Amino acid sequence: MSKERKTGAEIIWKCLEREGVKHVFGYPGGAILPAYDALQHSSIHHVLVRHEQGATHMADGYARASGGVGVAIATSGPGATNMVTGIATAMMDSSPIVCITGQVGSKLIGSDAFQETDITGITLPITKHNYLVTRADEVARTIREAFYIAKSGRPGPVLIDVTKDAQQSSCEFDWEAAAPQLPGYRPDLSPKPDEYEQAMELIHQAKRPVILAGHGILVSGAGGELLQFAERAQVPVALTLLGLGAFPASHQLNLGMMGMHGEAWVNTMIQEADLLIALGMRFDDRVTGNLKTYARHAKKIHVEIDPAEINKNVRVDVALVGDLRAVLQELLDELEPCQHREWLDYLRKLKGDSAVRDIQNLPDSGHLYAAHVINDLWRTTEGKALVVTDVGQHQMWEAQYYHHETPRSLITSGGLGTMGFALPAAIGAKVARPDADVWVVVGDGGFQMTMAELATMVQEKVKVNIAIINNGYLGMVRQWQEFFYDRNYESTPLLNPDFVKLAEAFGIRSTAVKQRSEVVPAIEAARQHQGPVLIDFQVEQEDSVYPMVAAGADLHQMIRRPGVLVETAADE
């Protein structure tokens, strides 16, 4: 009754439609041409990218902005290998994307045919799962399984490699009969009752507790539960980079970002805590520093959906393996109201003598400071923009000076640290959320890695504003050279193009900003303009991100900004 005869190519689109896909990001080529030919009969909108890496980042940005699954499409060989960086980025940040690649005909596999590459072999360690499909009648089940795997449990990328003959040949298409068959897949773990009891005991006994909230809060949709938990237990909340937005920045219990470039008070509180409640985070080396001296006096509770993360970096006392939202709801049922007045007073005292927040006190070099640009962007957009950052100094300044109030208001490449991520990811985010005020915050180095996607942006009429934090250096690398390599600025100075002229060549309005007074007017003008706007913020060249915990150093051993006196509290 629901059976129809269709080609593998047609089934691909039918299945994507059934999975609720509205947009895909891709680039055609020989081995995927049958699928592209069949696209004419589909309601799905295809965004033509300029490089397949862009397609994967767009799918990633789309997924992170929407909470759904992003889809990227490419041909075999170089089309598929160009996706590798984007797939690895999605894997490290647990982002649900499905990548569909064309493959040479099944009879040619293994013969080193033109544009043949073993993409399932290549992506084995950087996908949650992958498939090689050689027959049309395998297409439907594979796509259904791929979507289910990508978005359930700990999300991640799934790649489907479809041979050309599997796209061309026909079979009966029956959606209902193609339900996933995954006997070994178990995304639905939950803790035992006695583990809840142990956790509750630690929580009720704690005098100096800190919550460490990560990306899992956003993935699980547990922001509301986190807020309730923190308020009832009166526990301050530190966030990972990917967790920013999981807890309102303006909340009095908010500590801000932890780790390598976390504020001094955040890392100090963690080091002096007697209980860490880790929620959907994985104790990355960038947040722990030296593991031997990390939070030595603290008992640790780890709520995490991925069992392989338990005791990986930090040994914990209680592990609650399961969906964060469900676990928090269980904990909330038993949670008694707590008070930690001394501990929270201590926090207020620490905040008072912080250096880095006081950006009014930056030395007057006659130049613009990146921190000012970010802070002005925050004020001008009233903290309501969807900011997509790249990787490097600007990323850390954004994390410090743009105060995120809501989940999914920051998209950034955390785990892999992929330069070139921001522009394509922002395009994907804007396609997913057309009403959002999307801003790209990107360095001059990272921007040049994927700037070809400006053409995609224009062709697709995507209104995204771009703030290049242009310091003429690969800034974060330069900072490491300054701190750890005797200021030997080897291969970090950049001779840049004229970004304004470059943008204009793409048909994008653009302006350069060199003075603090020009920042807010430029941002306001960009927001009012209908099309995309690129602003080249030419900032102080040799500024550094403070504080900084050197890689592998103790978390409380922070490098502070030299020569700046600090008296004021948070800059609000």
Place this chain on the structure above:
Amino acid sequence: MLNTFVVYVEDKPGVLARVASLFRRRAFNIDSLTVGRTEKAGVSRMTIVVDTDETGARRLEAHLYKLINVLLVENVTAEAAVYRELAMIRVTASASQRSHIMDLVDVFRAKVVDVSPESMMIEITGTEDKIEGLLQVLQGYGVLEMVRTGRVAMRRGGKAANGASAGADAADAAPASGTISYSV
């Protein structure tokens, strides 16, 4: 410390590569790995021996479960289990040495499976220790060639021995879903 895992997997192309890739990716060194069919169609069984500590073994188990095609993982290291390995050894044997070698073979309850004018082929099944023992006494004659299967393991007693099917268990993956304790 050597840990022995019994791993049930879906019998699909590429599954062995996924398992092997996992060990490489997570920097665990495989001591031995055997794979073969089980009593249930579509389910293969691996015995994997790996040198790691208790934390490493727990992480490995969790990582194995993350592979979509893995049905069931049992770390049998601390359990009562029967371990076996099979080896075939070709040893130099002149006509005059044959009877000496056959005596040794008897002591180890091994078998001679081929004889040529200059050599003999011996088959032995047992624990690694037993095979090492035979190998040692044969060294003096000159070992020309050896092949070993690596360890296979099966738990003593338990459900499978009472007639239920371990492979079917694995296919249902019942022991693995639901509540799992990861606290230490």
